[in-house]
Amino acid sequence: MSQQTFDAACKEEGYARGVTTVGTDAYSIRCVNEDGSLQTFRPPEEIHDFVARACQGTYTDTRVTDRLATMGRTYSAWECADYGSYAGTPDLKKWCESKGLTLVSASSAKYSAYQWFCANSSGTTVEGIPVDDVCASQFDESALDRVFNVYGKTVEDAWDCFYTR
Template sequence: MSKQAFDEACKAQGYERGVTLIGTQQDAYSIRCVDDDGTLQQIDRYEQIHEFVSEACNWTYSGRRNTDRLATMGKTYDAWECASYGSYAGVPDLKGWCESKGLQLINRKEIKYPAYRWFCADSAMSKVEGIPLDKVCEWQFGEDALDRTFNTYGKQVADAWDCFYVT
């Protein structure tokens, strides 16, 4: 998504000034709509930013059923993608993915966002690999499946990730 797309979506929802970023450590969750008087869009739970982005996707790509897809927390507007949502597939099986590679699932607590703490490693921890969630969803549910982070602060896989089918 672009800043312009978020700006237009905010204005369509009645926020006259459009979109802005909040906070000092700006990331994908820093996006807010702002009213003419400077009032910011209220987002109380992390899930609400995903709901807002889905709404922005529906505004930008009307005529299809969209869902938000967070590509990275390290960016702001362009961290978000819009995917054509078919249906829910399930929770990605990270443990099964690691085991299929002869590795074990580990959780690295030093990573800032809990959803991104999952890795595959050998028993000696001499080989540690990141987990490509898009590939896990394809492996588990077929080539039409795609990953989605719905809560980067989720400490369990089921609280942070899901897979869905694209249309």
């Protein structure tokens, strides 16, 4: 998504001064009131609701939802995805086991949703988990991943899979 898309969404929701950022990650996007005060998201993952509304306002003829591609950017970190229906929670443990590895977590991860990896027992092999591939493998090729809470401490609190149309 673009800064212009977010700017239009902010103005549509009544924030006269449009959009700004308060940091460098995807959760730092804020709408600005006429008096210069900023929109708040409490809890922080409420930003997903705002982005979903921005997607729906942009693509009015289809059912879309927010999809966070990366926390490492602001506006362009977000995508609008064609949402068919909920598929379920990705089974990261089963994914690792299918590779002969074990699901492990790195408590030092900046965002807990990204704390899971596959590793062997000695820790000499460590692999990231492509959650989009997990969803496609577990459900079917039309399933996509969606992180809905980067602060989620469990897979169930952080990720889901959904079918595209």
